Amino acid sequence: MVGGRLDLLDPYDVAELGGIEFTAEGVVEGFLAGLHRSPFKGFSVEFAEHRPYQAGDELRYVDWRVLARSDRLTVKQYEAETNLRSMIVLDVSRSMAWRGADRRLTKLGYAQRLVAALSLVLLRQRDATGLIAFDEEVRAVVPARARVQQRWSLLSTIAGLDAGHGTAAEPALRRVTDLLRRRGLVVFVSDLLFDRDLALLAMQYLRHRGHQVMVFHIMDPSECELDGPPEARFEDPETGAGVVVRPREFRAAYRETVRRAIVAWRHALRRVGIAYFPVLTDTPFGHVLRRAAARRSRLG
Amino acid sequence: MGFLQPLALLGLAAAGIPALLHLLQRRTPPTVPFPAVRYLAETERRHSRRLKLRNLLLLLLRMALLACIAVAAARPVARLPFGDLHGPSALAVVVDNSLSSAAVQGGRRVLDALTDRARGVFGRTASGDHLWLVLADGIPRRVTRIEALLALDSLRPAGVRLDVADAVRAAARVVADDPLPGEVVVVSDLQRGAVSSGPLPPARTLVAGVPAPPENRGIAAVRITPDVWSAGGTVVSTLDGTGTDDRPVRLEIGGVVVARTLAAPGRDAVMSVEGVAPGWHAARVLLDPDELRGDDVWHVAVRGAPPTATSVARGAGPFVQQAIGVLQEAGRLSHGTEVRLGDRVEIGRTILFPPDEPVELGGVNRALAARGIPWRFGDPLTGEWTLQGDLRGLEDARVLRRYHLTGEGQVVATAGGEPWIVRQGALVIVASRLEPRWTTLPVTAGFVPFLDALINRVAAAEAWRVEAAAGATVVLPSSAAALLGPQGRLPLATAGAVQAPTEPGVYFLLGNAGDTVGALQVNHDRREIPLEPAAPREIRTVFGPDAGPYAAGALDRELFRGARRADLAGWFLALALLFAAVELGLASAGGRVRED
Numbered sequence: 001m002v003g004g005r006l007d008l009l010d011p012y013d014v015a016e017l018g019g020i021e022f023t024a025e026g027v028v029e030g031f032l033a034g035l036h037r038s039p040f041k042g043f044s045v046e047f048a049e050h051r052p053y054q055a056g057d058e059l060r061y062v063d064w065r066v067l068a069r070s071d072r073l074t075v076k077q078y079e080a081e082t083n084l085r086s087m088i089v090l091d092v093s094r095s096m097a098w099r100g101a102d103r104r105l106t107k108l109g110y111a112q113r114l115v116a117a118l119s120l121v122l123l124r125q126r127d128a129t130g131l132i133a134f135d136e137e138v139r140a141v142v143p144a145r146a147r148v149q150q151r152w153s154l155l156s157t158i159a160g161l162d163a164g165h166g167t168a169a170e171p172a173l174r175r176v177t178d179l180l181r182r183r184g185l186v187v188f189v190s191d192l193l194f195d196r197d198l199a200l201l202a203m204q205y206l207r208h209r210g211h212q213v214m215v216f217h218i219m220d221p222s223e224c225e226l227d228g229p230p231e232a233r234f235e236d237p238e239t240g241a242g243v244v245v246r247p248r249e250f251r252a253a254y255r256e257t258v259r260r261a262i263v264a265w266r267h268a269l270r271r272v273g274i275a276y277f278p279v280l281t282d283t284p285f286g287h288v289l290r291r292a293a294a295r296r297s298r299l300g
Numbered sequence: 301m302g303f304l305q306p307l308a309l310l311g312l313a314a315a316g317i318p319a320l321l322h323l324l325q326r327r328t329p330p331t332v333p334f335p336a337v338r339y340l341a342e343t344e345r346r347h348s349r350r351l352k353l354r355n356l357l358l359l360l361l362r363m364a365l366l367a368c369i370a371v372a373a374a375r376p377v378a379r380l381p382f383g384d385l386h387g388p389s390a391l392a393v394v395v396d397n398s399l400s401s402a403a404v405q406g407g408r409r410v411l412d413a414l415t416d417r418a419r420g421v422f423g424r425t426a427s428g429d430h431l432w433l434v435l436a437d438g439i440p441r442r443v444t445r446i447e448a449l450l451a452l453d454s455l456r457p458a459g460v461r462l463d464v465a466d467a468v469r470a471a472a473r474v475v476a477d478d479p480l481p482g483e484v485v486v487v488s489d490l491q492r493g494a495v496s497s498g499p500l501p502p503a504r505t506l507v508a509g510v511p512a513p514p515e516n517r518g519i520a521a522v523r524i525t526p527d528v529w530s531a532g533g534t535v536v537s538t539l540d541g542t543g544t545d546d547r548p549v550r551l552e553i554g555g556v557v558v559a560r561t562l563a564a565p566g567r568d569a570v571m572s573v574e575g576v577a578p579g580w581h582a583a584r585v586l587l588d589p590d591e592l593r594g595d596d597v598w599h600v601a602v603r604g605a606p607p608t609a610t611s612v613a614r615g616a617g618p619f620v621q622q623a624i625g626v627l628q629e630a631g632r633l634s635h636g637t638e639v640r641l642g643d644r645v646e647i648g649r650t651i652l653f654p655p656d657e658p659v660e661l662g663g664v665n666r667a668l669a670a671r672g673i674p675w676r677f678g679d680p681l682t683g684e685w686t687l688q689g690d691l692r693g694l695e696d697a698r699v700l701r702r703y704h705l706t707g708e709g710q711v712v713a714t715a716g717g718e719p720w721i722v723r724q725g726a727l728v729i730v731a732s733r734l735e736p737r738w739t740t741l742p743v744t745a746g747f748v749p750f751l752d753a754l755i756n757r758v759a760a761a762e763a764w765r766v767e768a769a770a771g772a773t774v775v776l777p778s779s780a781a782a783l784l785g786p787q788g789r790l791p792l793a794t795a796g797a798v799q800a801p802t803e804p805g806v807y808f809l810l811g812n813a814g815d816t817v818g819a820l821q822v823n824h825d826r827r828e829i830p831l832e833p834a835a836p837r838e839i840r841t842v843f844g845p846d847a848g849p850y851a852a853g854a855l856d857r858e859l860f861r862g863a864r865r866a867d868l869a870g871w872f873l874a875l876a877l878l879f880a881a882v883e884l885g886l887a888s889a890g891g892r893v894r895e896d
Contacts (some may be wrong), residue, residue, distance in 0.1 A: 095335035107335075193335055223336040231329040236337035243341045244329055249351055250343055258336070258341040 001005030011105050011285060015113060026120060027117040027285045050074040054124075077126075084127040085121060086142045088115050089169075091163070092219075093135040094238045097163030099281065100222020107218045110281040111189045112158050114216065117285055118187060118292075119154045130179060131157055134172035134256050135164025143179055166238050167194040173202035176211075183210035191218050194236075204272050213274040214292060217265060219258075220281050226254040302387070302865070304375035304426075311370030318362035340521035348700030354886060361883040368876035370869035377865035388428035390482030392471035392503075393421055393448070395455065396464055398436045399770075399828040400491055403459035405514050410489050417508045418487045420852060422448045424859055436460050437771065438467040440474045448703045453752065457806050459594060460771035464494045465842050471862070472501030483860065489513055493827040495842050506858050507839055509849035513831035517565050518595025520826040521547075522585050524768050527765060527865040528756065529604045530631060530860045532574035539565045539600065540829045553583040553602060580816055582806040594804075595829050601765055601806045601819030606887035608760040609636020614645030616653055617735050619742035623751045632752055639759045643672055643733075645775040649726045649759050653733050654703050661703075673724050677731075678704035687720060689713025690777065691753045693746025701738045702731040712758055712776070721758075729757050758863025764809065768800035769825040778815045782807035 014027065051065060053073035060077040091104055096108035104112070115131070122129040123146065130144030131154055142150075142157050165188075169190060176186055192199070192215075206213050228234070228247045235242035262278050269276040275295045279288050303309060308722050334340065377387070397419045401411035425431060425445050432440040433448045436458040443451065466736070468484055475482035484505045489511075495731050520540035526533060535551050546562035549569040553576070563569030571585075587596040610633045612624045620641055626634040640646045643655040645667035654677055654697050655664060667677045687694040689712055699715040705722055712721040712728070720731045732738040734747075741747055757764065767773035775797050783790040785807040792798060799806060809818040840847050850858055 096333045098333065191335065195337060219336075223334075223339075224342070228332050229330055230334045232339050233329050234332050234334035234337055237333045237335060239337075241337055241341070242331065243337060245340060245344050249527050250340070250347065253347050254340060254343045257339045257346075261339060 002183070011113065011281060011283070012103050012220075014285065016110060027113070027289075033040050034169055046120055049077050051077050056124075057133070060223045072087075077217075080105075080153075084125070085143055085180055085182055086119075086122045086129045086130065086185040086187065087180050088119060088129050088131045088189065089162065089172055089176060090115050090131065090137055090158075091135070091167060092135045092161050092164050093167035093168065093193075094163050094165055095167065095191055095193045096238070097216070098220065098237060099228075100220040104220065105281050106163075107191050107220055107281055108112055108161070108163055110279075111216070111218050112161060114218075114279070114285055114288060115189055116155055117289060119158075120151065121150050121289065122185075123154075127185075129154065132172050132175055132179070133157070133161050134167075136166035136168045138172050138175055139164055141175070141179070144184070147213065162173040169194055170202045173199065173206060176206060177209055180209075180211060184212070186211045186213045187216065188213065188217060189216040191223075196265070196268065200272070202270055203274055207272050207274065214240065214271055215265075215276045216288070217262070217278045219278060224250045224255065224258050225279070226251045301376055301378040301868070304377060304867075306374055307885065308370060308373035308375070311373055312367055314370060315363045315367040317366065318359050318624050322359055329515075334791055338628060348609035358883060358886055360537070361879050361886070365876050365879040365883060366771060368872045368879060371870040372872035374875065376868040386424075386426065386865055388426070388430075388480050389860050390420075390430040390432075390475045390478035390480040390503075391425060391860075392432035392434060392440055392475050392486065393418055394434040394464065394467050394471055394484065394486045395452070396436065396462050396467075396486070396488030396490075396494070397455050397458050398462040398494070399457060399594045399824050400489055400494075400513070400592065400831055403425075403514055403516060403593050403831060405511055406593065409457070410510065410513065411455065411457050412509055414489070414508075415455055415511070416485045417852065417855075418452055418485075421485050421487070421855070421859065422452070424856065429624070430482075432471060432474055434467050435472045436462045438470060440471045456657075457594065458771070459824055460802050461769060461828050462488075462494060463496050464490065465498055466486050466506055468501050468843060469498060471502035472505060475601035476502040485855070485859070486843070490833040490839065491828070491830065492832050492834045492838070497836060497842055498730065500844055502509060502537075505847050506850060507843060507848040508855050509851055510833075513833060514591035514829045515542040516589070516590055516592045516595070516829060517543055517547070517596040518592065518829040519585055519587055519828075520823070520829060522598045522600050524600055524765075525601060526632070527603070529573070529576045532572065532576065532606055533602070534601070535571045535573065535583075535585060536557070536559055537563065537569040537571070537682060539563050539569065539587065540566065540826060541565045541595075542830075549586050550586045551583060552586060553581050562715045563624055565566075571685075576602060578604045578606070580808055580819060592829075593832065595824050595826075597804065597824050599804055599806045599821055599877055601808070601821055603765070603819075607631055607634040608756050609634045609638035610755055611635070611637050611640050612648075613640065613642025613644065615655060616641040617656075617733055619736075619747070620653075620734050620751065623742075623748050624755075626748055627752055627755075629720045633755065639755050641755075646729070647671075649728075651728045652760050653730050653732065656733065668727075668729075671727070673707075673727055673729075674709055675705055675719075675722050675724060675729050677729075678706045680704075681717040683716070685716030685718075687713055687715055687741075688717075689721065690775075691721075691750055691758070692743065693744065693748075693750030693753070696744050697739060699732055699739045699741075700735075705729065705731045723758060726755070745816070761863075765821065766809075767816060767823070768793060768822045770800060770822050771802045772800050772825070773797050774800045774820065776820065779811050779816060781812045782810040783807040783820060784810055784816075798809055837841050 024218040027251060045244055053075050057075050063076050066074045090111060097106050099106045112176050119129045126146050128146040131142040132138060133140040140157050203213055227246045231246045233242045235243045266276045277291055395414055397411055397644045401414060403410045422445050431443050431448060433443045433451055434440045468486055471484045476485055482503050483525040486502050486507045489510055517539055518541055520536055521538040523536040524533060537549055544564050546564045549561050549563045550557050551559040551571045561570035561571050580601055583600045583602045585598040588597055610624055612621045631642050639649045641651045643653050661677050681702055685699040687697050691713055694713060700714055710723045711719045712723050714720050722729050734742050736743055764777050766774060780792060782792055787803050804824060807820040808816050809820060811817040836846050836849060839849055
């Protein structure tokens with residue numbers, strides 16, 4: 001298992017190998033090794049400088065003239081690309097600290113590793129990357145920077161996060177607008193178990209400010225497929241609200257309700273140009289990153 | 301509606317099990333942390349009403365399912381016209397296995413068809429029914445269904461006659477006396493002669509129809525003359541039945557055919573035989589076999605003996621002397637001293653009359669005492685008395701004078717209930733002189749036959765010949781102590797009237813000393829010979845307006861009509877299956893509740 005590509009392994013098995021930093025490195029290495037170009041490239045056409053080619057860079061950005069003259073692989077870097085500012089918004093509410101099976105990561109654990117890998121990918125592209133963690137209030141803020149130390153700052157912050165209480169996404173998203181003055185990329189990672197209208201309003205505002213927005217909807221498989229004792233009181237760990245049902249009776253209808261919720265999110269976000277990725281916590285990280293990269297590529 | 305197994309209704313309590321389980325499961329359910337409660341709440345909000353309705357329906361279906369099974373187990377029955385069950389009933393089945401049931405029709409015995417119909421009737425009975433079986437003896441016997449079927453399995457044609465109407469009336473009485481509603485079913489060939497008219501049976505009677513009978517002829521009677529064959533005799537046979545053509549008739553004595561002739565129904569067949577050895581002989585008159593074999597044989601007893609040698613003293617009176625002379629001329633008596641008749645006590649067989657002179661009576665009584673005879677002539681009596689006894693010729697005679705006979709012993713005839721002829725050993729004492737001043741007997745036509753019987757049968761101990769139909773009641777002479785028949789010696793428990801054996805044949809009557817005192821000729825009843833069935837109208841007249849006769853299917857419909865019930869268990873089981881199917885479908889659909 002260790003000899004394989006970590007981005008394609010079961011997330012729980014990957015998490016068993018070490019801390020967030022180690023696993024994020026492994027995932028990113030595996031992820032980039034399987035790509036033929038940079039996953040999150042910029043979209044500016046104003047040339048800035050050359051830099052040495054590195055694995056994962058797209059071949060179309062290789063400067064063939066320099067290669068012909070000096071026999072060195074270099075790629076052209078553009079102004080906006082070098083100055084892409086990314087802000088990752090991570091939901092650390094109590095609902096994220098839940099898993100439906102012992103051999104699965106909690107939604108928060110999964111999201112932490114996904115965010116760590118994503119930030120490493122962005123930093124490798126010399127994109128300024130920051131982080132905002134929130135529950136019912138903003139819990140942690142790491143401003144977006146492209147410095148070498150930013151990597152350790154982000155990873156240590158991510159690793160230090162634990163589940164909070166309730167969820168209030170809208171203040172966190174508004175905080176992003178303060179931290180991203182220029183147009184940039186906002187990656188929103190959450191289980192989306194909060195008021196949809198308020199969150200959509202904030203995201204629309206981000207879009208209005210010219211930011212690209214990607215939403216990772218983190219879900220445990222057990223949240224999609226209702227199971228449990230013949231009759232049980234299902235209780236929300238955040239609000240304490242509960243409902244008594246017999247899972248066998250509601251299984252199909254619940255599955256349909258979840259499907260409709262996902263469809264509703266997807267349609268609502270698509271209307272305002274926001275990329276939406278429903279993610280189950282048993283999905284290998286590489287798959288998620290690849291889908292996001294492909295989507296980002298189309299948007300770029 | 302009633303229940304055949306009412307105890308099973310206790311199972312209705314099981315119908316409460318689903319509700320009980322529902323209540324038990326209403327305990328506080330376990331709490332499961334689940335972040336996506338908002339999705340669940342939304343689902344529950346959309347479907348709770350439908351689910352509650354569905355759960356209530358499931359609960360009711362399960363309760364109804366268990367209730368239906370419990371009710372079905374209790375075997376519910378209801379009074380419905382299409383039912384094939386019935387309430388507890390009394391049923392008497394008359395199966396006519398009389399002689400005529402032995403007839404063969406279409407290669408099959410009529411009795412087999414009758415027992416098949418009877419088995420079908422008993423097959424319709426239930427465990428709570430009160431059952432009687434009436435066979436050819438006409439006696440209703442209480443039976444269980446198993447006993448009845450076993451009796452039918454071993455049933456054979458009897459040689460006796462059954463008056464079906466009488467048997468039905470007897471059966472109807474026991475059915476009417478039973479507290480359960482009852483019916484009588486008649487399974488018979490319904491010979492016209494067996495359906496005698498009379499009062500309607502006191503219970504509903506159904507008659508099972510049978511196929512038309514075959515043609516038949518049989519021997520209706522046989523007459524032997526004279527009673528005792530000295531030099532030979534004549535056998536006169538009378539045939540009855542259908543057809544007019546002549547058929548061979550044979551006479552067998554001791555297994556040897558001694559005479560043959562031809563005869564047709566309605567005509568006598570006369571066969572003469574010359575010479576027969578002294579003693580009793582079992583003889584048979586045989587008709588060629590036809591579809592009913594039982595009436596093709598007639599059993600008779602033939603006795604060969606020389607005439608009794610008789611002498612008459614003057615003291616016997618002129619009427620006796622002249623009558624004896626007639627008998628000697630006719631060959632019934634011969635001249636000799638085997639039997640003496642007079643007014644003196646003689647040595648040997650004697651018929652003693654009172655002396656004409658009363659003064660001689662004392663000497664006669666002393667002579668009786670000297671012979672050890674317990675009888676004495678007592679006071680003279682005058683009056684008018686009728687005679688009773690089993691001697692021919694007594695019926696029309698009167699006694700005007702007689703002596704009171706005192707003593708103990710065998711009484712042969714009585715006058716006004718007192719001994720008139722008595723017998724002690726070889727001595728026969730008559731209480732009156734046989735003269736017109738004493739009795740009217742000498743001037744009646746029966747006088748000579750009377751003396752014939754008195755000498756040949758009483759004094760000379762000539763035996764009796766008695767005829768009886770198989771199974772019928774017959775009066776045997778008191779001197780008979782046992783019967784000697786084809787099955788061996790049969791002791792007679794009681795004297796007088798007894799039931800004749802059901803097996804036709806010649807049964808010799810044995811005295812206490814083992815001597816043969818007569819013969820009983822047991823034969824079929826001549827009324828069994830005509831097989832023509834009674835018309836439906838006659839049947840309805842005798843048994844009731846709805847008596848039938850009915851074919852098999854119609855009889856099934858009529859049987860237990862008053863107590864007809866339908867078994868609803870199948871309906872309840874079908875209903876339970878329906879509930880189970882609906883419950884299964886509903887419960888399966890419950891796991892697939894989808895968004896509208």
